[in-house]
Amino acid sequence: xxxxxxxxxxxxxxxxxxxxxxxxxxxxxxxxxxxxxxxxxxxxxxxxxxxxxxxxxxxxxxxxxxxxxxxxxxxxxxxxxxxxxxxxxxxxxxxxxxxxxxxxxxxxxxxxxxxxxxxxxxxxxxxxxxxxxxxxxxxxxxxxxxxxxxxxxxxxxxxxxxxxxxxxxxxxxxxxxxxxxxxxxxxxxxxxxxxxxxxxxxxxxxxxxxxxxxxxxxxxxxxxxxxxxxxxxxxxxxxxxxxxxxxxxxxxxxxxxxxxxxxxxxxxxxxxxxxxxxxxxxxxxxxxxxxxxxxxxxxxxxxxxxxxxxxxxxxxxxxxxxxxxxxxxxxxxxxxxxxxxxxxxxxxxxxxxxxxxxxxxxxxxxxxxxxxxxxxxxxxxxxxxxxxxxxxxxxxxxxxxxxxxxxxxxxxxxxxxxxxxxxxxxxxxxxxxxxxxxxxxxxxxxxxxxxxxxxxxxxxxxxxxxxxxxxxxxxxxxxxxx
Numbered sequence: 001x002x003x004x005x006x007x008x009x010x011x012x013x014x015x016x017x018x019x020x021x022x023x024x025x026x027x028x029x030x031x032x033x034x035x036x037x038x039x040x041x042x043x044x045x046x047x048x049x050x051x052x053x054x055x056x057x058x059x060x061x062x063x064x065x066x067x068x069x070x071x072x073x074x075x076x077x078x079x080x081x082x083x084x085x086x087x088x089x090x091x092x093x094x095x096x097x098x099x100x101x102x103x104x105x106x107x108x109x110x111x112x113x114x115x116x117x118x119x120x121x122x123x124x125x126x127x128x129x130x131x132x133x134x135x136x137x138x139x140x141x142x143x144x145x146x147x148x149x150x151x152x153x154x155x156x157x158x159x160x161x162x163x164x165x166x167x168x169x170x171x172x173x174x175x176x177x178x179x180x181x182x183x184x185x186x187x188x189x190x191x192x193x194x195x196x197x198x199x200x201x202x203x204x205x206x207x208x209x210x211x212x213x214x215x216x217x218x219x220x221x222x223x224x225x226x227x228x229x230x231x232x233x234x235x236x237x238x239x240x241x242x243x244x245x246x247x248x249x250x251x252x253x254x255x256x257x258x259x260x261x262x263x264x265x266x267x268x269x270x271x272x273x274x275x276x277x278x279x280x281x282x283x284x285x286x287x288x289x290x291x292x293x294x295x296x297x298x299x300x301x302x303x304x305x306x307x308x309x310x311x312x313x314x315x316x317x318x319x320x321x322x323x324x325x326x327x328x329x330x331x332x333x334x335x336x337x338x339x340x341x342x343x344x345x346x347x348x349x350x351x352x353x354x355x356x357x358x359x360x361x362x363x364x365x366x367x368x369x370x371x372x373x374x375x376x377x378x379x380x381x382x383x384x385x386x387x388x389x390x391x392x393x394x395x396x397x398x399x400x401x402x403x404x405x406x407x408x409x410x411x412x413x414x415x416x417x418x419x420x421x422x423x424x425x426x427x428x429x430x431x432x433x434x435x436x437x438x439x440x441x442x443x444x445x446x447x448x449x450x451x452x453x454x455x456x457x458x459x460x461x462x463x464x465x466x467x468x469x470x471x472x473x474x475x476x477x478x479x480x481x482x
Contacts, residue, residue, distance in 0.1 A: 005190035008199070008453065009287075015198035019286050023155045026298055027069075030148055031059040033302070033435045035244075035309045038400040038428050040435070045427055060148060070156060074149040077142070078157070085224050088118040090212050099274040102183055102203075109181060109204055111216060111274065115223040116267040122228060126235065140239035143232065147305075151298050158290040162197060165217065165284050169201035182206075185283030200283025218284040223270055226293040227263045233301040234259060237308035244417050249311035250319055251393035255303050258326055258389045277453065299439060303390055306436050310399040310423055311415055322389045329385025336371035336379040343367050358472070360465040368472050375475040377454070380447040384440075391437045398432030399423050451476055 009015055033039035037058035043050050062068025094114035101108050129137040143150065172182045185203040188196050208214045234256045242248050273279055278288060314322065343352040343365075355369035371378045404420035414422040455476070458466045476482055 005192070005195075006187065007190070007195060008187065012192050012195045015195045019194070019198050019290075022290065022295065023152075023158075026151060026155070026294065027148075029299070029302060029435055029438075030151055031061070033306060033432065034058075034060055035401060036060055039306060039309065039398060039432045040428060042400065042428075045431065062148065069148060070152040071146075071149050074146050074153050078150065078153050081229075082225055084122070085118060085228070086209075086212055086215075088121055089114065089215070089220070089224070092117050092121070095271065097271050097274070100280055102181065103186070107181065109206075109216065111219060111271070113223075113270040115227070115270050116264065118224065119228045119231065119264065119267055123231065126232070130239070135239040135242040137239065139232070140236040143236035144240045144308075151294070154294045154298070155290070158286065158294050161217075161221075161289045162286040165205045165289075166197050166201060168205060169283070172202055186281065188283035188285060196285070198286045200285030200288060203283050204279070205284050218288065219273060219279060221289065221292040222273060222278060223267055226296045227267060229293070230297040230300055231260055231263055233297055234304040237301065237304040241308040241311055244308065244419075245311055245415065246418055247311075249307060249313055251312040251314050251395075252304055252307040254314065254319055254322060255307060255390060255393045259300065259304075262387065277450070277457075281457070299442075300390065302439065303394055303436050306394055306397060306432065309401070310394075310397070310425075312393060312395055314393060318393075322392045325392065326386050326389040329382050329388065332371075332382030333379050333386055334382070336382060339370050340367060340372060340379075358465060358469050360462050362462060362465075366462070366465070366469045368469065373473060374479045375477050376470070376473050377447075377451045377477050378479075380451060380477045384444055384447055387443055388440055391440045394432070394436040396430050396433065397436040398425055398428035398430055400426045400428045447477065448482070 007014075009018060032041050032044060034041065041055065041058040043055045043058055089112070092114045094112045096110060096112050098108040098110055126137070126139055129139060169184065172184055173180060174184065182205075183203050185200055188199045188201045188203075190196055205217045206214055207217060238248055238252055238256060241252055282288065339352060342349050343355065343357075347353070347365075352367075352370070355367060356373070357368055358366040360366060367373070375381070400423070402414075402422050402424060404416075404422060414424045416422050455470075462469070
């Protein structure tokens with residue numbers, strides 16, 4: 001009898017729930033936090049009297065009904081966007097490096113990296129367009145006017161790509177050695193269709209296209225259209241705020257800058273992805289395709305979308321406080337990672353020389369001092385802390401969109417739109433945190449889950465040495481808390 005497959009994410013049922021549930025959640029976010037009625041819309045504040053007709057009047061539901069959730073025009077525009085990214089991938093100078101060795105083949109794959117310069121080119125073009133047309137630049141207008149359709153078209157692309165790589169994975173030659181350098185992911189070949197479709201069967205699927213050459217599908221999608229699209233969405237919402245109010249708030253600028261740093265730094269250090277679990281362990285399935293081009297750009301831009309309608313003014317004190325949180329998180333994240341890298345590559349460096357460690361039977365060393373003596377993944381805490389300013393500028397969020405001259409608006413602080421409507425918090429105050437702080441909670445859960453996966457892998461890899469390490473470094477992510 002064969003061994004039972006080791007499932008993650010709740011197994012097949014969990015995979016199915018994520019595969020069909022998260023696209024619905026993204027749509028729920030897009031519809032029920034809007035510039036039509038509020039965030040959340042008033043009907044959600046009175047669930048007992050909630051009806052579809054009442055809710056539909058408060059959300060940007062398409063005139064064509066469900067068929068208006070996507071369109072052929074938007075599909076064509078998005079395909080053009082993906083094609084542009086492919087062209088930049090091919091024509092711009094690139095860094096070509098080898099990744100980690102494949103498990104079965106013992107040889108590394110070659111990768112081509114230039115996501116950072118590709119994004120810079122697109123941002124420069126958009127900057128020129130904004131200089132010429134201002135906040136009415138066609139790209140910014142198109143994104144905000146067709147937001148729902150762009151979201152759902154990317155979701156459809158996620159399903160199509162997932163089906164393609166799943167079907168193609170059955171062409172992998174499992175009789176090693178072979179010359180194709182293709183192999184199945186260790187956890188994605190369980191035999192359960194739903195689970196394998198979600199987690200990904202083939203480790204590093206690649207295609208060869210005329211002119212573009214060989215493309216590693218997973219790394220290309222991980223670092224390009226979704227991340228760059230996240231920046232473009234944020235910029236479109238900044239332009240929308242200016243069109244709506246005639247000014248831009250410090251909160252949306254700060255949020256966009258912090259998120260831009262997160263994206264551009266990741267793309268600039270693109271080769272670092274080659275050591276991440278996404279590339280070395282996970283196959284390419286719905287988990288990554290949906291995450292790359294749907295979940296990341298549209299969930300992570302929620303804060304700028306919120307602030308485009310409710311322009312919070314932080315003032316210098318608020319900006320300084322949020323910036324300090326970001327800088328502290330960045331310091332912990334960078335310092336911890338640099339310390340580990342120095343310990344591995346330059347063990348005699350003064351910054352790490354003399355630090356305690358465990359010598360493993362595999363020949364590697366596990367650092368038990370400095371940052372890594374505090375917690376086994378203290379860098380994850382820094383990562384979470386530097387990402388929390390994504391949400392902090394939204395404050396105690398929630399707002400209602402009211403017609404001009406409303407008595408409610410007159411009785412409280414209101415932001416007046418140029419079209420005469422007014423935005424107040426009113427009864428919605430505090431209820432918007434589900435939208436604007438969802439990312440902070442989600443990211444914490446993601447990092448905890450990632451740490452658990454890494455811990456299980458290290459236990460298999462190091463055995464009793466890892467058990468010894470866990471007794472010395474007791475805390476997983478945050479000392480004295482977790």
